[in-house]
Amino acid sequence: MPAYDWLYDPAGNIYGKVRVIVYINDGDIKYDITDIGVSTVKKIHDVPINTNTTINACSDISLKNVQIQGTPTVIFNMNGYNITLDETFEVPVGATFIVNP
Secondary structure, eight states: OOEEEEEEOTTSOEEEEEEEEEEOTTSOEEEEEEEEEEOOOOEEEEEEEOSOEEEEOSSOEEEEEEEEOSSOEEEEEOTTOOEEEOSOOOOOTTOEEEEEO
């Protein structure tokens, strides 16, 4: 996602701007610029995951009552952070769960 004007504050918050461009089939072009903030997610609780998902960690992550359903590939890129499974965690046959340190 194209972004620019990133700011980082001492509390660990990241802010920036994103520009989205849409090319319409009649040759017209529309775009918008908006401010965004990146929130450090430390807990993923009570979430079903049933599609291919990649999570790039920017802090330690705690998983609790995360239900992988179907046969998705779920990847956690931990970037040196820790992942904690707080309760029973099961991956169904056919699904893939990858944790990259």
